[in-house]
Amino acid sequence: MSELSFDCVVVGAGIVGVCCARQLAETGLSVVVLERNAKAGMETSSRNSGVIHAGLYYPPGSLKASSCVDGRERLYQRCLQLGIPHRAIGKLLVASDASELPKLEALHGRAIENGVASVRWLERREITALAPGVKAYAALWSPRSGIVDAHALVDAHRRLAIxxxxxxxxxxxxxxxxARGGGWSVAFVDADGTGYRxxxxxxxxxxxxxxxxxxxLAGVDTGRAGLQTHYCKGDYFAVSSNRGALEHLVYPMPTDAGLGVHLTLNLAGEVYAGPDTEYVERLHYDVDARKADLFCRAVSRYYPGLTPDDFRPxxxxxxxxxxxxxxxxRDFVVDDMRDRGAPGFIAMVGIESPGLTAAEALALRVLQLVNTAIDG
Ligand SMILES: Cc1cc2nc3c(=O)[nH]c(=O)nc-3n(C[C@H](O)[C@H](O)[C@H](O)COP(=O)(O)OP(=O)(O)OC[C@H]3O[C@@H](n4cnc5c(N)ncnc54)[C@H](O)[C@@H]3O)c2cc1C
Incomplete structure (x- = not known):
């Protein structure tokens, strides 16, 4: 049986896949997206903080930094253009005692280097006014940080792609x-196990x-290429308290593997604490209720007065x-695997945070790589 042919196959319909598909198709390329779930955005793209990151954290010159800063403004424009629910609510980045001040100062320097000029120090009275109840030795204010409805975002790009x-x-x-004849033959199976190419x-x-x-599957030696994926789980707890409404994101100092257990809001105004960082061998999404103590302790450093009973898995x-x-x-990897023996195979590996924010910028990079692969 003859195989259907497309300029480009995108594997995965998370935010990154749907953005890439839309971007490629907008330039006239024919594109098919193969997604093993029944809908788009069912995995990491709908299991995150839903935060539009300003771009403070990542080393200057990294793809994480540049794609976050560029992607963030594209994301805000897209939300305005298509009516995707979002709010630029801003974020406080908090040093809870003097020992954390050097880290906060370093983050300020990094933000400036990354071109996030809107970040500024807060006066004590401003901290109290913006986030009553937050205990801070010092704090930065990032007005371009915000929140977005990730489901609506994925769906908007999917519809544009269609x-x-x-x-x-x-x-x-x-x-x-x-690899076949300068291109690729891609095999996939449907839910009944029927195979296609x-x-x-x-x-x-x-x-x-x-x-x-x-x-x-594409023949890349991932060990030699340094492309091993480590799974790092992050749990969230809903925070119920009668302490008055939070209106802004509140983040502590980042840890080695994550941004620290922060207080985030969704568009309904509900407050969540998370995510922690736990490297796991197996993919599972259970949240251990016994962690309420740990979460309470982490949050209490900068938002005192809560008890473990305020935290619900x-x-x-x-x-x-x-x-x-x-x-x-480690930076995002977005590259043609030509040098690894797989020309025309564009790998996007390690797309953790700030992937939701950066997706449109990453899609532009993919467009360049695909054009080079096809023309070359
Ligand atoms: C705890 C946590 C918090 C985060 N918070 C933020 C945040 O606040 N802001 C931010 O910008 N980013 C955040 N991120 C990062 C962001 O969520 C991800 O970078 C982004 O969602 C990655 O999107 P993706 O499309 O690459 O992956 P996914 O959404 O996982 O999509 C990949 C898709 O590929 C499909 N797939 C896999 N294998 C196959 C196959 N063999 N055949 C067909 N389909 C396949 C999967 O089914 C899946 O749908 C967070 C991530 C985590 C885990």
Missing amino acids: DHDVVFCFRSAVTALD VRTRAVVNAAGLHATELCT AYAGIRPKLQGPSQPF
Whole structure:
């Protein structure tokens, strides 16, 4: 049977995959998205803080920094253009005692280097006015940090992609990738186990937690390429308290693997604490209610007066990290695997935070790589 042919196959319909598909199709390329779940955005893209990051944390010059800063403004514009629910509520970044001040000062310097000029120090009376109840030795204010409805965002890009003739195949799990005649033959199975194949000139691997497996299917030696994914789980607890409404995000100092257990709001005004960082071997989303004590202690450092009873297990997400436990910073990898023996296979690996914010900027980089792959 002859295989259907597309300029580009995108594997995965999380925020990154749908953004890439839309971006590629807007330039006239034919695109099919293969997604093993029944809907778009069912994995990490709907298991996060829903925060639009300003771009304070990431080392200057890294892809995380540049794609976050660029992607953030594109994201705000997209929300305004399409009516996607969001709010630029701003964030306080808090040093809770003197020992944390050098870290906060370093973050301020980094923010400036990353071009996030809107970040500024808060006076004590401003801290009290913006976030009554927050205990801070010093605090930075980031007005361009915000929140977005991640489901609505994924859906908006999906609909735009469909307007540009992108074909979405759900319940379609990619099982093999074979280099053929300067392109790729992509095998996938549907929910009944029936197998199909499509031909393409370029494959975009936007498989999130499974991106490393896809690289292996494409023949990339992921060990040698340093593309092992470590799963780092983050739990969230809903916070109920009669302490008065929070109106802004409140973040402590970041840890090695995460941004610290922060207080975040959703668009309904509900307050969540999380995510913590726990490297796990197995993908699962259970939240251990016994962690309420730990969460209460972490939050109480900068928002005192809560008790463990104020914390109710809510949900969890898992970061696909290239950085293993106790290892140094690793950047996003978004590259053609040409030098790894897989030309035209665009790998996106380690797309953890700030991937939701950065998705549109990452999609522009993918467009360049796909064009080069197809033209070259
Ligand atoms: C706890 C936590 C908090 C976070 N908070 C934020 C935040 O506040 N702000 C922010 O900007 N970012 C945040 N992030 C990061 C952000 O959520 C991710 O970077 C982003 O959602 C990644 O999107 P994705 O499309 O790459 O992955 P996913 O959403 O996981 O999508 C990948 C898709 O690929 C599909 N797939 C996998 N394998 C196959 C296959 N073989 N065949 C077909 N389909 C396949 C999966 O089913 C899935 O739908 C957070 C992440 C976590 C875990």
